[in-house]
Amino acid sequence: MITNRPRGTLDIVPEESVRWQYVESVAREICRRYGYGEIRTPVFEHTELFRRSVGEFTDVVEKEMYTFDDRGGRSLTLRPEGTAPAARLYLEERLYAGAGPAKIYYLSWPIFRYERPQAGRLRQHHQFGVECFGSHDPAVDAEIIALAWDFLGALGLDGLVVGINSMGCAGCRTGYREALRAHFSGHLEEMCEDCRRRHAQNPLRLLDCKRESCAPFIATAPAIADHLCEDCRADFSLLREYLGVLGVDCRLDSSLVRGFDYYTGTVFEITHDALGAQDVVCGGGRYDGLVETLGGDPSPGVGFGLGIERLLLILEREDVRPPGPDPLDAYLVCMGAEARRHAVGLLHRLRAAGVAADMDYMDRSFRAQLRRADRYPARFALILGEEELAAGTITVKDLAGGAQRTVGVDEAVALLCAGPPPGEDE
RNA sequence: GUGGCUGUAGCUCAGGCGGUUAGAGCGCCAGGUUGUGGCCCUGGAGGCCGGGGGUUCAAGUCCCCUCAGCCACCCCA
Numbered sequence: 321m322i323t324n325r326p327r328g329t330l331d332i333v334p335e336e337s338v339r340w341q342y343v344e345s346v347a348r349e350i351c352r353r354y355g356y357g358e359i360r361t362p363v364f365e366h367t368e369l370f371r372r373s374v375g376e377f378t379d380v381v382e383k384e385m386y387t388f389d390d391r392g393g394r395s396l397t398l399r400p401e402g403t404a405p406a407a408r409l410y411l412e413e414r415l416y417a418g419a420g421p422a423k424i425y426y427l428s429w430p431i432f433r434y435e436r437p438q439a440g441r442l443r444q445h446h447q448f449g450v451e452c453f454g455s456h457d458p459a460v461d462a463e464i465i466a467l468a469w470d471f472l473g474a475l476g477l478d479g480l481v482v483g484i485n486s487m488g489c490a491g492c493r494t495g496y497r498e499a500l501r502a503h504f505s506g507h508l509e510e511m512c513e514d515c516r517r518r519h520a521q522n523p524l525r526l527l528d529c530k531r532e533s534c535a536p537f538i539a540t541a542p543a544i545a546d547h548l549c550e551d552c553r554a555d556f557s558l559l560r561e562y563l564g565v566l567g568v569d570c571r572l573d574s575s576l577v578r579g580f581d582y583y584t585g586t587v588f589e590i591t592h593d594a595l596g597a598q599d600v601v602c603g604g605g606r607y608d609g610l611v612e613t614l615g616g617d618p619s620p621g622v623g624f625g626l627g628i629e630r631l632l633l634i635l636e637r638e639d640v641r642p643p644g645p646d647p648l649d650a651y652l653v654c655m656g657a658e659a660r661r662h663a664v665g666l667l668h669r670l671r672a673a674g675v676a677a678d679m680d681y682m683d684r685s686f687r688a689q690l691r692r693a694d695r696y697p698a699r700f701a702l703i704l705g706e707e708e709l710a711a712g713t714i715t716v717k718d719l720a721g722g723a724q725r726t727v728g729v730d731e732a733v734a735l736l737c738a739g740p741p742p743g744e745d746e
Numbered sequence: 747g748u749g750g751c752u753g754u755a756g757c758u759c760a761g762g763c764g765g766u767u768a769g770a771g772c773g774c775c776a777g778g779u780u781g782u783g784g785c786c787c788u789g790g791a792g793g794c795c796g797g798g799g800g801u802u803c804a805a806g807u808c809c810c811c812u813c814a815g816c817c818a819c820c821c822c823a
Contacts, residue, residue, distance in 0.1 A: 324813085324814075379821050380821080380822080383821095384821080433821090433822080433823095435821075436820090436821095437814095437815080437816090438815080438817070439815090440822095440823080578822090579821065589823095597819085598821090598822070598823075600822065601823065603822075603823065625822095625823060627822085627823030629823080631823090653781095653782085655781065682775095684775090685776080686781060687777090687783075688775080688776080689783090690781095690782055691783050693783065694784055695783085695784090701782080703781075703782075705781055707781080715781090715782095717782075719783065719784085722782090722783085722784090
């Protein structure tokens with residue numbers, strides 16, 4: 321059916337977009353406080369950008385990208401994540417040329433992955449992401465995590481868990497990889513098929529297996545923490561110290577390994593139970609080799625991506641009600657064609673003065689117009705009938721309390737602009 | 747991509763073992779009130795019972811296919 325939206329996509333109706341706008345306004349405010357500036361990039365990029373950065377053999381690149389050839393024969397891909405485009409922009413717009421570090425964020429970027437949908441997993445979703453390029457100071461890692469934490473906290477959420485780990489630099493990773501191979505090689509017969517494949521291809525992924533049968537071998541596996549070089553170890557302990565200072569309560573999770581190839585060093589996830597199996601609302605980490613991979617001079621970076629739909633899902637399931645829409649200031653209620661003709665002009669005048677005002681266009685009865693005003697909900701009903709018309713006045717009714725009084729039109733406009741409710745005389 | 751559950755009014759849902767004009771609550775519209783909303787009462791509109799095919803005298807109900815949502819795996823935000 322052509323009126324059905326494509327699988328795994330969502331429509332956003334006005335009632336819902338209010339919540340998006342609220343979340344977005346909080347994100348903008350937090351970014352402002354932390355000194356990050358917004359970027360916007362095309363929704364599609366050269367396919368090669370993602371192949372190179374995310375990694376040729378990751379699930380996302382292998383089977384989840386929306387890739388197409390344009391009419392000029394270029395292979396383009398709807399972005400499946402935000403960090404690579406941000407890194408591309410960093411290079412293309414030469415953000416490295418300014419005083420470092422480059423602190424940027426993106427808000428509600430559409431992200432596309434061809435996946436099997438379920439709640440919290442869509443083919444098009446939206447992310448809020450923050451990236452910092454140019455510094456390897458662990459204080460920046462801490463800042464990034466704290467920013468995400470503050471943002472979620474500002475929305476009134478709790479029950480969030482921050483998991484962190486260090487995947488080490490390229491150097492410590494090779495040693496660790498061998499240690500993992502050695503540990504698992506004796507148990508391969510008892511482990512799942514995927515794990516046997518991972519053992520050969522990428523032993524780090526072994527830690528990611530969630531099968532019960534593999535769990536005991538993972539539990540006893542060597543921890544990356546024991547295989548970090550001195551620099552990585554120092555960075556990681558400094559990060560944890562900073563997180564303590566920043567009031568971020570985090571959990572060391574040595575099995576935490578992220579799925580994109582560009583991650584190095586710090587990795588972290590923020591999860592919430594309300595999400596079920598897709599429990600990650602925010603994920604990120606360091607990607608010190610990414611910029612170099614894309615052909616730039618080596619430049620470290622840290623960042624995260626945060627799923628807006630998942631966030632909204634948590635808010636809904638936890639019954640955290642963000643501030644609702646501002647009620648309408650005034651709803652014009654008129655009786656008769658003559659009053660209606662006057663109402664059009666008055667409505668315009670109110671709006672020009674900054675008052676949120678509306679009127680009936682459905683030819684409703686007087687009673688129904690008043691009910692409309694109530695349900696909107698509007699703060700005041702402005703009643704315009706024959707009496708008011710003759711006297712050049714209008715009746716201002718406070719819908720919450722029920723008090724009303726009839727005043728001159730100029731006074732009514734002034735009253736609505738000023739805000740305070742009208743007098744109590746009935 | 748694999749396995750499972752579910753699709754009935756705008757929303758949340760009820761419809762015994764196939765059987766007459768498919769129901770409720772909320773919402774919407776009108777009236778009860780010649781110029782007063784909310785609460786209450788009365789009435790009304792609104793359904794290709796997700797779509798297609800099949801079995802049957804007869805299908806919302808049974809069978810097959812398909813689409814969509816959900817749950818788990820996988821992966822991730």
